[in-house]
Amino acid sequence: MGGEVKVSRRETVFKEISPSEFFYRNRDLAGFSNPSRALYSATRELVENALDACEAAYILPDIFVRITSADLDGTLPDPKPYLLKVQDNGPGIEPKYVPDAFARIFFGSKFQLKQSRGMFGMGATMAILYGQVTTNKPVSVTTSVDGEKAYSFEMMVNIRDNTPLVLNKSVKPALGKTGISVQLTLEGDYSRAGSKIQEYFKQTALVTPYANILFIDPNGRLFFYERVTEKMPKPAKETLPHPLGIDLEALRRLLRESKESNLKKFLSKNFHRVGDRIAEDFLRYAGLDPDAKPQDLTNDEIIRFGSALHSYDGFLPPDSGCLSPLGEELLAAGIEKELQPEFITVVQRPPSAYSGFPFIVEIGLAYGGKNVEPGVKLLRFANRIPLLYDEANDVSWKVVNEEIDWKRYKIPQDAP
Amino acid sequence: MGGEVKVSRRETVFKEISPSEFFYRNRDLAGFSNPSRALYSATRELVENALDACEAAYILPDIFVRITSADLDGTLPDPKPYLLKVQDNGPGIEPKYVPDAFARIFFGSKFQLKQSRGMFGMGATMAILYGQVTTNKPVSVTTSVDGEKAYSFEMMVNIRDNTPLVLNKSVKPALGKTGISVQLTLEGDYSRAGSKIQEYFKQTALVTPYANILFIDPNGRLFFYERVTEKMPKPAKETLPHPLGIDLEALRRLLRESKESNLKKFLSKNFHRVGDRIAEDFLRYAGLDPDAKPQDLTNDEIIRFGSALHSYDGFLPPDSGCLSPLGEELLAAGIEKELQPEFITVVQRPPSAYSGFPFIVEIGLAYGGKNVEPGVKLLRFANRIPLLYDEANDVSWKVVNEEIDWKRYKIPQDAP
Numbered sequence: 001m002g003g004e005v006k007v008s009r010r011e012t013v014f015k016e017i018s019p020s021e022f023f024y025r026n027r028d029l030a031g032f033s034n035p036s037r038a039l040y041s042a043t044r045e046l047v048e049n050a051l052d053a054c055e056a057a058y059i060l061p062d063i064f065v066r067i068t069s070a071d072l073d074g075t076l077p078d079p080k081p082y083l084l085k086v087q088d089n090g091p092g093i094e095p096k097y098v099p100d101a102f103a104r105i106f107f108g109s110k111f112q113l114k115q116s117r118g119m120f121g122m123g124a125t126m127a128i129l130y131g132q133v134t135t136n137k138p139v140s141v142t143t144s145v146d147g148e149k150a151y152s153f154e155m156m157v158n159i160r161d162n163t164p165l166v167l168n169k170s171v172k173p174a175l176g177k178t179g180i181s182v183q184l185t186l187e188g189d190y191s192r193a194g195s196k197i198q199e200y201f202k203q204t205a206l207v208t209p210y211a212n213i214l215f216i217d218p219n220g221r222l223f224f225y226e227r228v229t230e231k232m233p234k235p236a237k238e239t240l241p242h243p244l245g246i247d248l249e250a251l252r253r254l255l256r257e258s259k260e261s262n263l264k265k266f267l268s269k270n271f272h273r274v275g276d277r278i279a280e281d282f283l284r285y286a287g288l289d290p291d292a293k294p295q296d297l298t299n300d301e302i303i304r305f306g307s308a309l310h311s312y313d314g315f316l317p318p319d320s321g322c323l324s325p326l327g328e329e330l331l332a333a334g335i336e337k338e339l340q341p342e343f344i345t346v347v348q349r350p351p352s353a354y355s356g357f358p359f360i361v362e363i364g365l366a367y368g369g370k371n372v373e374p375g376v377k378l379l380r381f382a383n384r385i386p387l388l389y390d391e392a393n394d395v396s397w398k399v400v401n402e403e404i405d406w407k408r409y410k411i412p413q414d415a416p
Numbered sequence: 417m418g419g420e421v422k423v424s425r426r427e428t429v430f431k432e433i434s435p436s437e438f439f440y441r442n443r444d445l446a447g448f449s450n451p452s453r454a455l456y457s458a459t460r461e462l463v464e465n466a467l468d469a470c471e472a473a474y475i476l477p478d479i480f481v482r483i484t485s486a487d488l489d490g491t492l493p494d495p496k497p498y499l500l501k502v503q504d505n506g507p508g509i510e511p512k513y514v515p516d517a518f519a520r521i522f523f524g525s526k527f528q529l530k531q532s533r534g535m536f537g538m539g540a541t542m543a544i545l546y547g548q549v550t551t552n553k554p555v556s557v558t559t560s561v562d563g564e565k566a567y568s569f570e571m572m573v574n575i576r577d578n579t580p581l582v583l584n585k586s587v588k589p590a591l592g593k594t595g596i597s598v599q600l601t602l603e604g605d606y607s608r609a610g611s612k613i614q615e616y617f618k619q620t621a622l623v624t625p626y627a628n629i630l631f632i633d634p635n636g637r638l639f640f641y642e643r644v645t646e647k648m649p650k651p652a653k654e655t656l657p658h659p660l661g662i663d664l665e666a667l668r669r670l671l672r673e674s675k676e677s678n679l680k681k682f683l684s685k686n687f688h689r690v691g692d693r694i695a696e697d698f699l700r701y702a703g704l705d706p707d708a709k710p711q712d713l714t715n716d717e718i719i720r721f722g723s724a725l726h727s728y729d730g731f732l733p734p735d736s737g738c739l740s741p742l743g744e745e746l747l748a749a750g751i752e753k754e755l756q757p758e759f760i761t762v763v764q765r766p767p768s769a770y771s772g773f774p775f776i777v778e779i780g781l782a783y784g785g786k787n788v789e790p791g792v793k794l795l796r797f798a799n800r801i802p803l804l805y806d807e808a809n810d811v812s813w814k815v816v817n818e819e820i821d822w823k824r825y826k827i828p829q830d831a832p
Contacts (some may be wrong), residue, residue, distance in 0.1 A: 014513050016523040019435050024665060029445055097430050107432040133665035136719050159665060249440060249549035303552050390426060 018162035019105040023122075024129060030122065032130045035079035039188030040196050042130065043067065045123025046086035046182055047201075051208060052110075053090030053180065055324070056235050060227065061211035062089045067197075069187055069218050070135070072331050081135045082188040082218065084127075087181040092145040095153075101126060102141050102182070103157045103164030124182065129157050131186035138167050140185040144174035165308050190218045201225065202338060203386035206364075206379060209334040228337045231330060233384070239322030240272040242358060243282075243315050248306045255302065258294035266294040272358070273316040318358040320351045325360040326384050335379065336365050342368030359383045424531065434578035435521040439538075440545060446538065448546045451495035455604030456612050458546065460482065461539025462502035463617075466626060468526075469506030469596065471740070472651050475613045476643065477627035478505045483613075485634050486551070486601055491509055497551045498604040501807030503597040511569075518544060518557050518598070519580030540598065545573050547602035554583050555600040559591035590824040606634045617641065618754060619802035622780075622795060623742050625750040644753045647746060649800070655738030656688040658774060659698075659731050664722045671718065674710035682710040688774070689732040701728050734774040741776040742800050751780050751795065752770075773797045781802045 023030055031041040047065060054061035061232040063086070068074075070081035091107075093101060100107045105125050128139045133265075144150040154168040192219065201215050205225035210232045241250065260266040267279035274282075284291045285309030288301065297305065327332070331346045349361040364379040366372050379386070438448055447457040463481060470477035479502070484490075486497035509517060509525075516523045521541050544555045560566040570584040606613075610633065615630050621641035626648045629641040657666065676682040683695035690698075699706045702724030704717065713721065742750070747762045765777040781797040782788050795802070 014517060014525050016520070017515075019438070022435070022522055100432075101430060104432070106435065106438055107430065109430050136664040136668065136715055136722070160669075247549045248552040250554065253576075299552055308554070344827065388627045399501065 020159040020162040024159050030126045035187045035189040036192035038130050039193045042127035050088035057091040063213045066216045067218050078189040078191045089179040092143045092178045095151040099164035129208045131184040134187035135185045137185035142181040144178050147174050147176045147178045150174035171374035206334040206338050207384050233324045236324035237322045242272045242318050243309050255294045262291045264290040304318040318351045323360050339366050339371045340369050341372045436575040436578040440575050446542045451603045451605040452608035454546050455609045458543035466504035473507040480628045482632040483634050494607045495605040501599040505595040508559045508594045509569040515580035519571045524716035544827050547600040550603035551601045558597040560594050563590050563594045566590040621749040621753050623800050649740045652740035653738045658688045658734050671710045678707045680706040693805050696793045734767045755782050755787045756785050757782035757788045
């Protein structure tokens with residue numbers, strides 16, 4: 001509490017921090033707020049990357065996951081350092097991309113409009129960064145794209161500069177196996193996170209009946225989710241944005257970079273399910289000249305264009321061609337295999353869009369049998385991502401909980 | 417659902433995105449998920465910056481806030497574009513810093529260990545970015561540091577590169593007034609956000625009885641929170657980190673960059689409330705040589721050092737010298753002025769630390785009087801930030817809800 005009030009004229013100190021530095025300081029934003037949550041998030045992010053890699057290449061996934069206490073006899077109390085290893089049989093990634101893809105925030109393969117799992121394309125790097133700041137240990141990544149040579153990298157993140165720091169690099173024979181293996185050390189709390197991690201594997205197994213997933217936990221318990229079908233959903237494709245989901249920034253970029261000579265062509269080349277007829281009708285509705293050059297629109301015209309995109313009701317709903325739902329047959333197979341209920345019903349909803357991202361919700365209901373708790377078990381998946389209880393930062397979670405009126409489906413929103 | 421399973425060997429496409437691009441795509445992470453939430457967040461972020469600027473310079477704050485419908489007669493239904501203006505009488509910032517400070521993510525003045533309000537130091541830029549992508553309008557920022565010249569900038573964010581784009585710059589007489597004025601256009605929903613924005617002003621007025629805050633809402637309603645005291649809390653100071661809150665990354669940086677010749681000096685120069693005696697005792701406990709060079713520690717020694725920092729119980733609790741609590745007198749004055757209850761009691765807790773950040777919780781209880789609802793009204797503030805209901809991303813919120821056992825204070829955690 002001061003006496004005399006005086007005005008100070010010290011100059012404010014400004015500085016810039018790197019993306020890694022930002023997420024190092026705010027790691028809770030990305031799901032790494034404490035050792036329990038971090039162990040769960042790290043496991044989940046690496047497993048989803050592994051499944052995405054296999055599915056994008058149409059390879060039946062064999063995923064191996066192991067969590068081990070870093071102390072030799074495992075007797076230290078939680079929280080403590082754990083080793084987390086996740087290995088897949090996907091196509092691998094070219095060795096030259098490994099340092100940036102794993103040890104650099106905002107560098108990745110998921111920054112496109114295509115269905116994939118995972119969190120904003122930065123989950124693996126967040127896991128590595130969290131491991132580093134809590135244990136000071138490097139991550140080890142091994143990749144093989146040809147099954148002949150396997151390249152291993154020991155790396156840390158140079159957090160201040162957001163650059164990878166390769167400590168060691170080696171090559172050995174891949175013995176015919178392609179794919180990626182990641183091993184990192186991080187502070188975790190398996191006694192708290194264990195049941196949630198197990199539940200995640202169980203739900204994931206439900207939607208990947210075409211995968212073998214082997215998980216060994218720190219207590220030596222072995223969880224094996226076995227492949228029951230060799231049918232896989234077809235890979236997701238990159239897609240054009242749906243006109244209803246486009247914001248003014250995206251519209252401005254498309255217009256400025258357009259190679260089309262007029263607005264009518266611009267619309268039909270750049271948007272999902274917009275053909276000549278709809279383009280003409282829309283431009284009439286918006287009061288825009290079909291022959292105007294896309295590059296020449298003024299700011300005010302862009303604003304009018306954008307408002308009209310949101311209010312025009314003649315656009316077609318997204319089609320599912322770019323999406324990769326599981327399908328009713330595979331979902332039923334997954335539920336049958338994991339729960340063996342007396343009664344199963346599965347439903348696939350029509351595709352919809354959220355902020356330009358198309359998605360499909362699939363729902364399974366199971367009832368009866370010794371593995372299902374009393375009452376109806378409701379399972380919900382958006383773009384094949386299981387919707388667990390507190391994944392509130394997940395795009396799919398938002399889709400399902402904010403955008404869908406569950407009551408319309410006669411399902412109360414707080415159903416299990 | 418595919419027939420024959422074939423393995424594709426297409427190379428994965430990698431790319432890097434800028435920090436602005438990331439938060440443009442994931443704006444919900446920073447509290448800008450929809451027009452209602454965005455209008456609230458933008459208002460709050462700009463007001464907190466304004467208060468921080470005044471308080472850091474020990475200037476009695478005069479804050480002016482106005483939200484207006486961007487359509488002339490205000491008859492369009494929500495959500496729709498709004499003009500948001502926030503003006504302060506703080507010290508202003510040097511014109512040369514304005515473009516980066518406002519239109520560049522991860523550039524700011526709040527990336528230091530010092531008490532301030534606001535969200536991760538990027539709130540204003542997020543508000544500007546959200547305004548731009550929803551309305552395609554530039555932000556206007558005016559600053560004067562000397563009361564003679566006022567510099568105005570019209571800017572947009574070049575989102576792909578995370579660089580400021582100055583559209584227009586002008587100078588006019590400042591007429592004796594220093595400070596910053598920000599005006600932006602953003603899509604908002606005042607019919608939904610209004611009550612929450614009003615509640616935020618009310619709570620803020622409680623902890624700033626030394627400020628004049630004038631808020632004019634889109635319906636022309638005027639809310640004036642008048643200054644009732646000229647006493648201000650002393651400005652917060654930058655502080656050394658508390659040893660209990662330090663992680664291995666921070667420890668490694670401090671060691672590598674240390675100018676001290678031995679570990680004993682290293683400890684007493686770099687940590688909050690660690691003197692020679694505690695430094696010696698700690699190093700004995702950790703089994704580290706007091707004469708070792710800080711720069712020469714091996715990775716394993718750093719790990720041992722870090723574990724010992726967390727398990728050693730001889731460190732002193734943080735002192736409040738670096739903090740800027742309101743104080744019991746000012747808190748009581750604020751509650752009296754806003755609520756006029758029959759009964760007030762206020763308590764200041766001892767300082768504590770969360771992830772190396774020191775904080776002080778202050779609590780006020782009000783009872784009776786025509787402005788207090790039946791029952792006891794509980795008001796909680798951490799480092800002078802009011803704890804509203806869903807500020808779950810706020811550092812203070814986490815401090816108060818995850819780290820403090822409210823039952824110890826005989827207050828149930830779900831108290832209003």
